Each structure stands twice: as C-alpha cells, then as structure tokens.
Amino acid sequence: MRRKLIAALAVAALAVAGCAGPQNTGTGASGSSALNIYLYQEPAGLFGPLAPSSGPDNQVMSLLHEGLLGVDPDYELQPRLAESYEVSPDARTFTFKLREGLKWSDGKPFTSKDVLFTYKLLADPRSTSATAGNYTAVEGVADFVAGKADEISGFSAPDDTTFVMKAAAPNFGLAALVGTAAIVPEHVLGDVPVESVAENEYFRAPKVTVGPYTFVEYRTNQYVHVTANPEYRSPAKIKDVFLKPMTSDAATAQLGNGGIDIASYSPTDLETVGGFGNVSTQEKPGAGFVRIALNQSKPYFSDVRVRQAFLYAVDREQIVKTVLAGKGEVRLSDFDKDDAPEGLETYAADPDKAKQLLTQAGWDFNRTVNLQWVQGQRDRDATVTIVQNQLAAVGVKVKLVNIQAAQISKTYDEKSYDMTLYGGGNYAVDASSVNYITACALRYPAGGNINFFCDPQLDDLMARANATTDEAERKSLYSQAALRENSQADLFWLYSPFGLWGVNDRVQGFEAPGSQDAGFWDPASWSIAG
Structure with missing residues (x-):
C-alpha cells in the first residue's frame, strides 16, 4: 500500500x-x-504591507522585508531592524532604537525616516492599507484621517536611528500589533500620490528591500x-x-x-x-488556526444561535483524529490555548442540539449557503467535505465553491460570500492580537474582521485589558473576553494544526x-x- x-x-x-x-x-x-x-x-x-494578509x-x-520587530519560532517578539525598544511605564510611548549602518539593497542608507514614512502610509486609509485600523490607537491618527492635521503627532523620528510611537491611551499590545509591519523605502515611494501608491509596481516587484x-x-x-x-x-x-x-x-x-x-x-x-x-521532519504547535468565517452582514448569520448550531453540528474531534491524524487540537476560541481560561463551551458534536437551535433561530431549511475555500491542501479539502455532510445531516444545505486565492478579497469587498474557510494568524505573541479579528472598528476593510462580527461588550473587555500594565489584571480581563467571545461564536473554529515540515x-x-x-x-x- x-x-x-x-x-x-x-x-x-x-x-x-x-x-x-x-x-x-x-x-x-x-x-x-x-x-x-x-x-x-x-x-x-x-x-x-498595504495588501490584505495572504499566507503565501x-x-x-x-x-524580502523586515519590520522593526519580528516573531521568533517560540512566538516571542525580537528586534530586527530595531536593535532594541522600550515601553514607557504608562504603556503609551514606544521608543525603537534602530541598528546603525543599515542599507537598502540599492545601497541607499536606511533611516528612521523610512519607518516614519511607512507607518504614516499604513495608518492612512487613502492608501487602501488593509491594516489602517490598527493605527487608530496612535495619538493624532484620528485628526490626520479627519483632515484636521497634515502629520500624525504620535509618530516621530528625532534622529536617524530613533523612531517613537505614542498611543492616544495606554495600549500595552501596540508594539506586538504594528511593530512587525514591513518597512518600505521612502526614496522609492515617497513621491507617489498616496491614493495610487497601492497600484505602484513596487509591490508586485519589490527590487529595493532591506x-x-x-x-x-x-x-x-x-x-x-x-x-x-x-x-x-x-x-x-x-x-x-x-x-x-x-x-x-x-x-x-x-x-x-x-x-x-x-x-x-x-x-x-x-x-x-x-x-x-x-528528509527530516520538524513538528511545531501552531499559533494560528483553521476556521470558517460566517458572513454576519447577512441576516441569517447574525443570530448567535445559528453560529452555535453550526459548531454543534460538526464533529471537530473527528476531523482532528482522522484528517489530521491527531496532529492538531480542536479550537474553542480565537485566543491561544495558553491565554484561554477554563470554562469555555466546547461545542462538542450534538446534532440534536444543532437542529433545536436552528429551529429556534428560524433558519430557512430550503436555503442553500456557499462554502468557499482554496483547493490544494489535503486537510482543508477533506474538512470542507466533512463540514458539508455534517451540516446536511442537521438540515443545512451547503454548496462547496472552489475559489482562487487572488479572488477571495473581492468577495470580502463585496460582502458577497456566505462562508469561507481559511487559516493562519498568530495569536500567541500577545492576547491583544485577537482584537484584530473581532473588533467592531476593525471589520473589513479596516482590519481582519472579515466575518463582520461586532460585540461592544467584547470590545470593552479587550480595550480595558490592553490598557493596563498589571499582568494579573490583564490576564483576568482577557479571560473574561475569551469567555465572552466563546459564547458569541464569532467564528466557526475548526482546529489548530501542528506545523509539519519536511526538510532536506x-x-x-x-x-x-x-x-x-x-x-x-x-x-x-x-x-x-x-
């Protein structure tokens, strides 16, 4: 065999x-x-860095690129273009000291002006930056976006090797949120109008890199x-x-x-x-997860009972055991396992409960919903078929739609999709990173909340957790946030696969x-x- x-x-x-x-x-x-x-x-x-996140x-x-910081294989932030960085005791001022003598690949010197240019570009919605929402917490960004200021007061480059970022309010996770952004060359892109910069050939052929x-x-x-x-x-x-x-x-x-x-x-x-x-194998627990986004801009997915029903309908333990051969874990929340508290609802497979919730929510059992995914990864290909069959068993008709990776963002732009299976993300560095895919203000295209979920109570818990430097208080608030997010079933969590890499x-x-x-x-x- x-x-x-x-x-x-x-x-x-x-x-x-x-x-x-x-x-x-x-x-x-x-x-x-x-x-x-x-x-x-x-x-x-x-x-x-302007385009929506895409794994490949x-x-x-x-x-090709580097940020001020990077995430190492143990999911720890490490200096890259920066030699070091400091966070003020009130978690509002972030000071990065750059490595000296850095150069772009064309020999031009790399300085803090490149960082200042990049961060201003990423914070400006006119650039079509997919991460512009991440920068709304920076001092002066609101006035800049509203046209009340020409510069962003929270960004400064006091000398060639220093970059300073100031938050409008205490924001402990800001360094993790934006510190890894790829820096691009001002001397190549600085004269390009901000409204058209995303169309510049540089982003399809970045021949000048650091x-x-x-x-x-x-x-x-x-x-x-x-x-x-x-x-x-x-x-x-x-x-x-x-x-x-x-x-x-x-x-x-x-x-x-x-x-x-x-x-x-x-x-x-x-x-x-x-x-x-x-060939040798390297195995590592992942920091992200595979999930299905249910488009909550569509009324039939806005009812939490429907989202919960979908979770109960699918035997995710079976997927991990059979499709992943045990090399993964069922995901119960957006939060990394180390940040998740006890008491999360497991949504263990229960078809009867799924049917009951769908009936209570008034689900139209004649409706057919599309599940789109990019074909080619064996685990995902098998998973969509299992999901289709097990949802069918509780009366939900699902049509599978194979889509090219380059087409997915268009379905987000148009809010036209029903369900999309995707994976990735890194939620192990800091729990604040979950905000990027849950916050009301970061619904696509402002951020990574592509399922258009919104829960002000969750937003409040996340904001309070990120505003304190007290480790015990942060942990307590993030635990409350995880419990809230788990109960709201913002995403159809599937599994956290282990990374299996064959290396010659x-x-x-x-x-x-x-x-x-x-x-x-x-x-x-x-x-x-x-």
Whole structure:
C-alpha cells in the first residue's frame, strides 16, 4: 500500500514538473545550490504591507522585508531592524532604537525616516492599507484621517536611528500589533500620490528591500524567485531561493525526489515522508488556526444561535483524529490555548442540539449557503467535505465553491460570500492580537474582521485589558473576553494544526514555523551543506 502511495505521489510530481521552475541547480553564495521551498497556495502577487494578509504572499515577504520587530519560532517578539525598544511605564510611548549602518539593497542608507514614512502610509486609509485600523490607537491618527492635521503627532523620528510611537491611551499590545509591519523605502515611494501608491509596481516587484533577499521575478503557477541582498547586515548564505506553489500531494512527492527542499505536509503523509531517507521532519504547535468565517452582514448569520448550531453540528474531534491524524487540537476560541481560561463551551458534536437551535433561530431549511475555500491542501479539502455532510445531516444545505486565492478579497469587498474557510494568524505573541479579528472598528476593510462580527461588550473587555500594565489584571480581563467571545461564536473554529515540515538534510539552520502559512524566521542564517 505504501509503495502505491509513493508511486502516486511521484506521478503527481511529474505532472507539475513542466511548470515547477528551476530544480536544484545554480550557484549559491558559497557554491551552494539554489533552495526550493513549497508555497501552499498561489500568491496574489502583492508583496508589501498595504495588501490584505495572504499566507503565501507573507511567506515570500518574510524573505524580502523586515519590520522593526519580528516573531521568533517560540512566538516571542525580537528586534530586527530595531536593535532594541522600550515601553514607557504608562504603556503609551514606544521608543525603537534602530541598528546603525543599515542599507537598502540599492545601497541607499536606511533611516528612521523610512519607518516614519511607512507607518504614516499604513495608518492612512487613502492608501487602501488593509491594516489602517490598527493605527487608530496612535495619538493624532484620528485628526490626520479627519483632515484636521497634515502629520500624525504620535509618530516621530528625532534622529536617524530613533523612531517613537505614542498611543492616544495606554495600549500595552501596540508594539506586538504594528511593530512587525514591513518597512518600505521612502526614496522609492515617497513621491507617489498616496491614493495610487497601492497600484505602484513596487509591490508586485519589490527590487529595493532591506531584508535578506530582493525580488527577481514571479512566474504565475511556477515560482517566485528571490536573490540574496548584498547590502543585508549579515548576507544570506544561499544566493537564490525559489518559492513554488503547487498542491500538497505534488509537494510531498517533490520532497521525496529532491525537487523541493522545504515543504509543509499533511499529517496523512507522515508515513510517506518518514520513508524518505534524506528528509527530516520538524513538528511545531501552531499559533494560528483553521476556521470558517460566517458572513454576519447577512441576516441569517447574525443570530448567535445559528453560529452555535453550526459548531454543534460538526464533529471537530473527528476531523482532528482522522484528517489530521491527531496532529492538531480542536479550537474553542480565537485566543491561544495558553491565554484561554477554563470554562469555555466546547461545542462538542450534538446534532440534536444543532437542529433545536436552528429551529429556534428560524433558519430557512430550503436555503442553500456557499462554502468557499482554496483547493490544494489535503486537510482543508477533506474538512470542507466533512463540514458539508455534517451540516446536511442537521438540515443545512451547503454548496462547496472552489475559489482562487487572488479572488477571495473581492468577495470580502463585496460582502458577497456566505462562508469561507481559511487559516493562519498568530495569536500567541500577545492576547491583544485577537482584537484584530473581532473588533467592531476593525471589520473589513479596516482590519481582519472579515466575518463582520461586532460585540461592544467584547470590545470593552479587550480595550480595558490592553490598557493596563498589571499582568494579573490583564490576564483576568482577557479571560473574561475569551469567555465572552466563546459564547458569541464569532467564528466557526475548526482546529489548530501542528506545523509539519519536511526538510532536506542538505539544508541547515531552518527552524519550522508553527503552520504552513506562517512566515519564515531568519532566512539569512540558512545554509546548504556540501
């Protein structure tokens, strides 16, 4: 049976060989071969901080760009472009000291003016920044957006290596919320009108970067090619990296035959990957989760009983056991497991209760709702079918709609979708990050609340928790917020998958992220043996 599976995977690999881009050829910084990395989806091709978050685009960006801070494999904030940072005792002033001598890939000096330019751009809704809502807590942003001020008083660059950010009110989590934003070059984009900057070619071909790599080309359905930035503070040890979108089956096959060096893979392929003699597995609990957003701008999803019914209808434990082979956990809340209190409703599978709640809510059992997802990841492909079947068992008709990653944001813009399955996020760094996907003020496009959920009571608890530096009080308030959010079923939580990464033994220094859609950590330190 195992031989048949490996043979089938080999066929899948051959099927994409014609469009997979370069194999392990080419010379690296020390005579090394090029590195080939699997991308779990086709990128949208917007490699900058203005666009809505996209897992594959973010993975490409993690090689090209850097922020003041980064999140390490243990989910801790670490200085990157900043050498250090301080938070004032009242949690209102954040002072970042930049590394000295940094340069852009074109040799121009990197200074705090680039940071000031980027943060102002990201805070300005006219730029179509998908994260503009994150900056509303900064002093002066409200007046700037309202046209009452030309500058943002809460941003300043007192010298070339210092950037200061001030919050309008105590905001302990602000550094975690915005500190990782990718910084872009003022000398390239500074003269572009803010209303049209998002359309600038730079974001599709960022050839001037401050990260370890710079952009070469993107060939749709083939690869994204990046090359080492010679001006990076610690030049990358591998010259060329190719990031290749393909199905998970094809990626696993190419992992076995050497066409791919680094790939996330499905738990159902554990035995197969274990049989590859030159591949090691790195496993890590994830900081995000896979979920289904129910579009609450549509009246039939605005009733909390409907959202609760959907959770009761689906046996998520079964999904973890069968689809993930136990390599994951059922998710009960947006909050990370370490931040979640006892007493959360588990919504264990109970079809009878699901039917009862749907009836009480007046659900129209003749209605058909669409569930959209991007096909190609084995766990998600299997999950949508299970969800469809188990919702059907309680009388909910679901039509599955396969959609391209680049089309998803349009359905958010138009509020046209019913349900969408997606994953990712990092909610382990600081509990305040949950606000980005729950806050009324951060409903898309102002933020990541793509399901258009709104609960002022939850917003109040989150704001109070984030306003105090007292650790015990923060924990208590976030526990209350988690209980509230869990009871409101803002999202159709599914599971937190463990990150499973197959790494060719010739690759040294790679540290696996917690999920297939997370950015990569410190790629400049990777090397290839031999």
